[in-house]
Amino acid sequence: MDIVLLDVGGLVVSLPGGAERAHAVDGISFTLARNEILCIVGESGSGKSMTAHAIMGLLPQPHVRATAGRILYQGEDVLAAAPARLRALRGRKLGMIFQEPMTALHPIMRVEAQIAEVIQHHAPMERAALRARVTELLLAVGLPDPERLRRSWPHRLSGGQRQRVMIAMALALGPDILIADEPTTALDVTTQAQILALIRQIQAERQMGVLLITHDFGVVAEVADRVAVMQHGRIVEIGPVAQILEDPQHDYTRSLIAAVPRLMAAPRPPRADAPVVLEAERVRKTFRQRSWIPGRGTEVAAVKDVSLALHRGETVGLVGESGSGKSTFARCVVRLLETDGGAIRLHGTDIAQLGRRAMRPYRTRIQMVFQDPYASLNPRRRVGDIIAAGPLAHGVARAEAQRRTRELLSLVGLDDRAAERYPHEFSGGQRQRIGLARALAMQPEILVADEPVSALDVSVQAQVLALLADVRARFDLAMLFITHDLRVAAQVCDRVAVMYRGEIVELRPTAELFADPRHPYVRDLLAAVPGRRWLPAVGT
Amino acid sequence: MDFLRRFARNKGAVVGAVVLSAVVLLALAAPLLFPEDPWEILGPPFRRPGEMGFLLGTDTLGRDVAAGIAHGARVTLLLSLVSTAVALSIGVVLGAVAGYHGGWVDDVVMRFTEFFQTIPNFILLVVLVAIFTPSITSIVVAIGIVSWPPLARIVRGEFLTLRSREFVQAAHVLGQSSPRIIFGEILPNALSPVIVSASLMVATAVLLESALSFLGLGDPNLMSWGYMIGAARTVIRQAWWISFFPGVAIALTVLALNLVGEGLSDAMNPRLARKGRA
Numbered sequence: 135m136d137i138v139l140l141d142v143g144g145l146v147v148s149l150p151g152g153a154e155r156a157h158a159v160d161g162i163s164f165t166l167a168r169n170e171i172l173c174i175v176g177e178s179g180s181g182k183s184m185t186a187h188a189i190m191g192l193l194p195q196p197h198v199r200a201t202a203g204r205i206l207y208q209g210e211d212v213l214a215a216a217p218a219r220l221r222a223l224r225g226r227k228l229g230m231i232f233q234e235p236m237t238a239l240h241p242i243m244r245v246e247a248q249i250a251e252v253i254q255h256h257a258p259m260e261r262a263a264l265r266a267r268v269t270e271l272l273l274a275v276g277l278p279d280p281e282r283l284r285r286s287w288p289h290r291l292s293g294g295q296r297q298r299v300m301i302a303m304a305l306a307l308g309p310d311i312l313i314a315d316e317p318t319t320a321l322d323v324t325t326q327a328q329i330l331a332l333i334r335q336i337q338a339e340r341q342m343g344v345l346l347i348t349h350d351f352g353v354v355a356e357v358a359d360r361v362a363v364m365q366h367g368r369i370v371e372i373g374p375v376a377q378i379l380e381d382p383q384h385d386y387t388r389s390l391i392a393a394v395p396r397l398m399a400a401p402r403p404p405r406a407d408a409p410v411v412l413e414a415e416r417v418r419k420t421f422r423q424r425s426w427i428p429g430r431g432t433e434v435a436a437v438k439d440v441s442l443a444l445h446r447g448e449t450v451g452l453v454g455e456s457g458s459g460k461s462t463f464a465r466c467v468v469r470l471l472e473t474d475g476g477a478i479r480l481h482g483t484d485i486a487q488l489g490r491r492a493m494r495p496y497r498t499r500i501q502m503v504f505q506d507p508y509a510s511l512n513p514r515r516r517v518g519d520i521i522a523a524g525p526l527a528h529g530v531a532r533a534e535a536q537r538r539t540r541e542l543l544s545l546v547g548l549d550d551r552a553a554e555r556y557p558h559e560f561s562g563g564q565r566q567r568i569g570l571a572r573a574l575a576m577q578p579e580i581l582v583a584d585e586p587v588s589a590l591d592v593s594v595q596a597q598v599l600a601l602l603a604d605v606r607a608r609f610d611l612a613m614l615f616i617t618h619d620l621r622v623a624a625q626v627c628d629r630v631a632v633m634y635r636g637e638i639v640e641l642r643p644t645a646e647l648f649a650d651p652r653h654p655y656v657r658d659l660l661a662a663v664p665g666r667r668w669l670p671a672v673g674t
Numbered sequence: 675m676d677f678l679r680r681f682a683r684n685k686g687a688v689v690g691a692v693v694l695s696a697v698v699l700l701a702l703a704a705p706l707l708f709p710e711d712p713w714e715i716l717g718p719p720f721r722r723p724g725e726m727g728f729l730l731g732t733d734t735l736g737r738d739v740a741a742g743i744a745h746g747a748r749v750t751l752l753l754s755l756v757s758t759a760v761a762l763s764i765g766v767v768l769g770a771v772a773g774y775h776g777g778w779v780d781d782v783v784m785r786f787t788e789f790f791q792t793i794p795n796f797i798l799l800v801v802l803v804a805i806f807t808p809s810i811t812s813i814v815v816a817i818g819i820v821s822w823p824p825l826a827r828i829v830r831g832e833f834l835t836l837r838s839r840e841f842v843q844a845a846h847v848l849g850q851s852s853p854r855i856i857f858g859e860i861l862p863n864a865l866s867p868v869i870v871s872a873s874l875m876v877a878t879a880v881l882l883e884s885a886l887s888f889l890g891l892g893d894p895n896l897m898s899w900g901y902m903i904g905a906a907r908t909v910i911r912q913a914w915w916i917s918f919f920p921g922v923a924i925a926l927t928v929l930a931l932n933l934v935g936e937g938l939s940d941a942m943n944p945r946l947a948r949k950g951r952a
Contacts, residue, residue, distance in 0.1 A: 465843075468847050470843055470846055470847065493849075494849050497847065497848065497849035498849070501847060501848075502843075502844070502847045504840045504843070504844060505840070506840055509839055509840040509841065510840040510841055510844055511841055512841040512845075512859055512862075512863070513841075513863065514862040514863055515859075515862075523845070523848060523850065524848035524849065524850075527848060527849050527850045527851070527854065528849060569844070572844065572848070576848065
């Protein structure tokens with residue numbers, strides 16, 4: 135056991151009156167030693183981010199403050215420290231990286247200036263030495279071509295590169311402790327794997343103590359040495375990673391681990407004999423930005439030559455990273471976007487060619503469930519009106535629409551009285567259920583689900599996926615399931631199509647694809663899933 | 675309830691609301707307090723405030739200044755509210771159409787809007803009222819015509835933001851018609867800045883109407899505050915009270931409207947906050 139760097143004892147962070155509970159963090163204690171990675175894992179609202187902010191003194195005072203407990207950094211109580219002392223500690227001894235690299239970097243300061251700022255504040259040095267140090271840091275975080283990158287603006291870098299810059303800033307003065315608040319949540323799977331490897335490498339090289347906040351058990355399985363599980367502001371279980379993952383003691387930990395979908399796909403019966411309901415043939419979509427200056431217009435080929443056939447009762451997954459074109463293709467299929475080429479045949483009729491008015495009757499057959507539960511429902515309309523809006527727009531009588539609304543609300547597991555309430559009164563998972571009810575109100579044959587569970591906590595995700603499976607079986611729906619999460623794809627889909635840069639690189643039954651991927655990109659993708667070697671011992 | 679509490683937190687807004695209510699009450703109570711026509715000559719001219727029972731004195735012809743203010747309150751409030759309504763109906767519709775459709779429709783409507791914005795609005799107002807001979811209708815319509823461009827811009831901006839939101843996309847996928855999406859889905863969410871802007875526009879309309887009347891372009895049958903100031907312009911040194919009290923009335927009303935507008939802006943916090951995972 136190495137020396138203890140951080141000793142949190144009985145930390146209580148209170149929230150202002152009127153919040154859903156009195157304390158964001160309700161008396162937690164843990165230690166962080168040198169040369170270890172401690173992962174704090176929990177769902178949204180568990181208080182894990184608040185803990186990280188409390189350690190760095192970043193709580194939004196005076197409304198949210200630490201009211202009890204102590205945080206000892208090498209014997210000194212950080213909570214009682216004067217602001218000047220805290221400023222001296224931050225950056226130099228305690229480094230932090232955040233979730234959204236784009237908002238954590240200054241948008242109008244070049245990369246070099248931002249990193250130099252950190253150094254200049256604590257240990258000012260001459261320009262030549264400063265340049266050398268910045269180059270050294272950029273190389274240490276694995277950024278190639280530091281000479282070009284140092285002069286870049288943040289918006290010109292990719293998500294992974296921005297995160298590396300942020301890590302460089304955090305490491306600039308060689309801190310003992312690195313606090314990482316969900317550092318890879320906003321990144322693609324492959325980039326996530328690289329950043330996690332980088333954090334582990336840096337931690338090992340410099341013998342740092344790393345406190346990693348995450349909601350993803352895969353990340354925990356990948357990098358953690360010790361794990362603390364938080365729920366409602368309390369640590370329910372803490373221990374070595376092997377013990378927590380293989381033999382969890384607390385019920386909550388068990389339920390969290392059970393809710394994580396396994397990366398192995400059970401073989402499914404083939405649906406190829408069912409009739410084809412949707413056939414996309416060589417669909418193309420290019421985004422053009424015209425410019426008055428000839429030659430300056432830009433073109434992005436988002437979807438290039440995608441062909442796909444969907445059978446009744448089948449779920450085809452469309453998997454890919456951001457920028458692969460999967461969302462664009464989904465929107466082309468429901469005619470939210472106009473295609474630039476190819477055909478989309480619904481029972482033989484090419485809907486890509488239909489005008490707005492001709493498309494209306496076909497709208498009942500193909501519906502969509504959206505990703506963001508908070509933006510996909512109109513905040514000023516009642517839930518009942520939202521669900522009934524579709525049928526009413528197609529001439530269904532009001533009484534019938536209301537009857538369908540009630541029926542669907544109970545189908546998705548919500549109370550009848552939910553129809554009178556507004557969206558903001560519901561949680562994320564409940565709003566997704568309402569979105570699903572809205573799509574089902576049209577009695578469609580095909581459901582396009584655009585990352586329907588990506589914005590949900592893992593336990594809620596499991597419930598919504600179970601609901602989708604139930605609905606699919608009940609109505610014999612064909613589903614096009616868009617996701618970036620391979621675990622979810624393994625659980626839900628019959629066949630999986632992997633998209634990369636606008637093209638489908640592989641389309642095979644799920645079990646075959648996961649067991650024996652052929653295309654090199656698919657192999658890389660599967661290899662990059664965090665915690666892929668870990669098979670949850672509890673649950674299915 | 676929540677809204678009123680947030681509104682009440684801004685002390686200035688509460689004061690403004692109180693003053694505004696007083697003005698409205700005065701306007702409503704005018705026929706009771708001052709039953710005679712304000713144009714009636716009730717006493718000798720140039721009486722000081724307090725003399726002979728006239729609370730605010732008499733004007734150049736012997737008319738009661740206090741009666742003029744009370745009846746003028748009705749005229750002023752009515753004209754400014756109706757002209758704001760006219761501006762709203764033109765501006766909101768044009769802005770909604772431009773913001774929703776984008777493309778060439780947006781370009782055409784915005785060029786049309788800019789045409790109105792480049793002409794100084796008071797000069798255009800004077801020209802319009804002069805051409806169509808001053809009457810309550812022409813004044814109301816003319817003020818509406820010169821005031822709508824900023825509203826159209828605000829509404830257009832809101833629509834540009836809202837039309838790519840997922841709930842609007844969902845409405846498209848459900849097959850709802852464009853007018854229904856514009857007025858049923860997007861517009862209710864776009865109204866907050868419009869309401870704030872409209873309340874400030876009422877204040878501007880008061881000033882515009884007063885300026886018109888001051889210049890003698892107001893409706894000749896209506897006694898308004900601007901008219902009173904204009905009529906007493908030449909005798910301001912001998913009889914200051916004839917211009918002063920209507921001027922104070924205008925200043926207080928405009929101030930109250932501005933304070934209320936600010937209070938509304940504070941109270942209408944967007945509740946569409948995105949909540950990511952913690």
